[in-house]
Amino acid sequence: MTTSLSRRSLLKAGAAAGTAIGAVTAPPALSYAGAPAILKPLPPDWFTDFGTNAETRWESVDPKRFLTDQARLFVRNHTVTPTIDRDTWRLRVFGTGLSEPRAEGDALSLSYADLRRLPVTRLTASHECTGNGRSFFASQQGTPASGTAWKLGAVGGVTWEGVRLAEVLDRLGLSADAVSIQAAGLDPEYSTGGVNYGRVRRPFPVGKALDDALLAWGMNGEPLLPDHGFPVRLVLPGWVGIASIKWLGSLEVATTELTSPWNTKWYRMTGGSYPTDSPALTVNPVRSAWELGWGETIARRDEVELTGRSWSGAAAVDRVDVSVDGGSTWAPARPYRSGHRQAWTQWRYVWKRPALGQQVLMARATDATGRTQPLVTPFNDNGYFFDAVVRHPVTVV
Ligand SMILES: Nc1nc2c(c(=O)[nH]1)N[C@H]1C(S)=C(S)[C@@H](COP(=O)(O)O)O[C@H]1N2
Ligand SMILES: [Mo]
Numbered sequence: 001m002t003t004s005l006s007r008r009s010l011l012k013a014g015a016a017a018g019t020a021i022g023a024v025t026a027p028p029a030l031s032y033a034g035a036p037a038i039l040k041p042l043p044p045d046w047f048t049d050f051g052t053n054a055e056t057r058w059e060s061v062d063p064k065r066f067l068t069d070q071a072r073l074f075v076r077n078h079t080v081t082p083t084i085d086r087d088t089w090r091l092r093v094f095g096t097g098l099s100e101p102r103a104e105g106d107a108l109s110l111s112y113a114d115l116r117r118l119p120v121t122r123l124t125a126s127h128e129c130t131g132n133g134r135s136f137f138a139s140q141q142g143t144p145a146s147g148t149a150w151k152l153g154a155v156g157g158v159t160w161e162g163v164r165l166a167e168v169l170d171r172l173g174l175s176a177d178a179v180s181i182q183a184a185g186l187d188p189e190y191s192t193g194g195v196n197y198g199r200v201r202r203p204f205p206v207g208k209a210l211d212d213a214l215l216a217w218g219m220n221g222e223p224l225l226p227d228h229g230f231p232v233r234l235v236l237p238g239w240v241g242i243a244s245i246k247w248l249g250s251l252e253v254a255t256t257e258l259t260s261p262w263n264t265k266w267y268r269m270t271g272g273s274y275p276t277d278s279p280a281l282t283v284n285p286v287r288s289a290w291e292l293g294w295g296e297t298i299a300r301r302d303e304v305e306l307t308g309r310s311w312s313g314a315a316a317v318d319r320v321d322v323s324v325d326g327g328s329t330w331a332p333a334r335p336y337r338s339g340h341r342q343a344w345t346q347w348r349y350v351w352k353r354p355a356l357g358q359q360v361l362m363a364r365a366t367d368a369t370g371r372t373q374p375l376v377t378p379f380n381d382n383g384y385f386f387d388a389v390v391r392h393p394v395t396v397v
Contacts, residue, residue, distance in 0.1 A: 096254050169253070318366050
C-alpha cells in the first residue's frame with residue numbers, strides 16, 4: 001500500500017489491497033475478567049486512589065516538568081480499563097452523515113495501521129475531568145455534590161500524538177449535511193442505580209471534529225497506556241474530559257443531532273438554579289492549583305518560593321493573582337512557562353516573611369478571552385465545573 005493517501009483514497013486503497021477497510025461486524029478481541037479497574041501502579045505519594053478513579057497529588061508535581069507523565073496522570077474510568085489487542089482493534093465508522101451513508105452493521109473499518117499512514121499531528125493541551133474540584137462544593141461552600149470527591153488533581157498537561165479527525169473524515173467522505181458525531185468506547189457497558197446505560201459514548205458537533213479533534217495513539221512521545229485509552233482515543237482539546245472517549249471503538253456520523261446519557265443526563269448542569277434545558281458542557285473553565293499538599297507544612301524562611309499552575313479550556317492563561325492572607329490582599333504571580341495555546345501556565349510567587357501558624361493560599365487566573373475565576377461557583381447536582389478560587393490551607397512552622 002502507498003504511504004501517501006490522497007483525498008478519499010483511504011477507503012479505496014484499503015478495499016483494493018484487501019485489507020481491513022470495508023464492512024465488518026465482529027467486535028475486536030477484549031478481555032477484562034478479573035482485572036483491576038486501573039492497571040498502572042498507583043503509588044500513594046503520587047495518587048489518591050478512588051477505586052475506578054485516581055487523582056494526581058499536587059505535592060508530587062515537579063515544577064521542573066511542564067508535561068504530566070502518563071504514569072502520573074489522573075485516571076477516570078466509568079468501569080474498568082480494558083485490555084485491547086492493537087492488531088485486531090478496529091475503528092468502525094457509520095451513519096447517515098457519511099457521503100455514502102452506512103448502517104452500523106455495514107460500518108467502515110479502520111485498523112491501527114490505517115491510521116498510522118495518515119499525517120501525524122502533535123498537540124499540547126490540558127486534559128481535565130469535568131468534576132475536577134468537586135469536593136470544594138462541600139468543603140468550601142457547604143453544599144455537597146454527588147460524584148468522586150476530587151480536589152484539584154483530576155488534570156494534567158500532555159502532548160497528544162495522533163491524526164486529525166478532519167483528515168480521517170475527509171478521506172472517508174463526509175456529507176455536507178453532517179452535524180453530529182457520536183464516539184463510543186470499547187470498555188464494558190456502564191450500569192448504575194440498576195440501569196444499564198450501555199457503552200460510554202458522547203456526541204459532539206461536526207464543527208469541533210473539523211476544528212481540532214484528534215484520534216490519538218500517543219502521549220508525550222509514548223504509546224497510550226491502557227488506562228489512558230490504548231490503542232486509540234478521541235481527543236477534543238479544551239473540552240470536558242468525558243468528550244475524549246478512550247478505547248475508541250466507533251464513530252457514528254449523522255445528519256441529525258445525536259444524544260446519549262453522557263450529554264443529556266450527565267455532563268450538563270442540573271439542579272441548583274440551572275434551567276431544566278441547560279446545554280451539554282463543552283469548554284473547560286479556568287482553574288488554578290498550588291504545587292503543594294493539602295494542609296502542607298512549610299518551614300518558615302524570609303522568602304518562601306511557591307509554585308503553581310493555571311489553565312483554561314478556552315485560551316492561554318493571561319495573568320494569575322495570588323493571595324497569601326485568605327483573600328484580603330492580592331498580588332500578581334510570575335508566569336514562567338507557557339506558550340502552548342491550550343496548555344497550562346506555570347507560575348511562581350515569593351512569599352516574604354510568612355507568619356507562623358495556619359494560613360490560606362489562594363490563586364486566581366484570567367485567560368486570554370477574559371474569563372476569570374469567581375470566589376463562589378453556583379451549585380449543580382453533580383458538582384461540575386468548580387472553578388471558584390480554592391482556599392488552600394498550609395501551616396507555617
Ligand atoms: N470509553 C471511555 N472513555 C472515557 C471515560 C470512560 O470511562 N470510558 N471516562 C471519561 C472521563 S469522565 C474523563 S475525565 C477522561 C479521563 O481520561 P484519563 O483517564 O485518560 O485521564 O476520559 C473520558 N473518556
Ligand atoms: Mo470526567
